Amino acid sequence: MLREQGTVIALDDIHAIVAMQRRSACGTCSAHGSCHTLSGGLNQAEVQVRALNPLQAHIGQSVVLELSEQIFLKAALLVYGLPIVLFLVVGATIRWLLMTQFQLGHDLVEGLSALVALSVLVVTFILMRRYDAHIARSTDHQPTITDVIADRLGESCTLHSNKGIE
Secondary structure, X not given: OEEEEEEEEEEEOOEEEEEEEOOOHHHHOOXXXXXXXXXXXXXXXXXXXXXXXXXOOOOOOEEEEEEOHHHHHHHHHHHHHHHHHHHHHHHHHHHHHHHHOOOOOHHHHHHHHHHHHHXXXXXXXXXXXXXXXXXXXXXXXXXXXXXXXXXXXXXXXHHHOOOOOO
């Protein structure tokens, strides 16, 4: 499970909006405080996440969010892998078909294969957008608040935890 800590900033029906510090693979780098590659540096960038709130956490409370690693990896593959693979496979296939079957000129083949590959890329993004709207309604694909750590005053809220002490 992927676990992140954040602060509840708003409530919405069965969901909570949780503010968290943006993190990346370079978060452990010694220069991360002075690096400005991610919207003004890692220390300044904040991201807001809509999460299921089964513990009924309140605004101002520090919480722990969890999301299945399998779901995270599946989403990353869908967003990054699928468009690139389709772009390359369709572009190469169209180029091969136009060169071998239709024996068109090299410049025309390159232009047409690039145009078709880009069209497939656009269609892929449109289909992913529709799929995203479909899975957004599923609670299996949403982060969930699994622990309430503390409220605004820093008081411990371990009674509101779904987890035992780790």
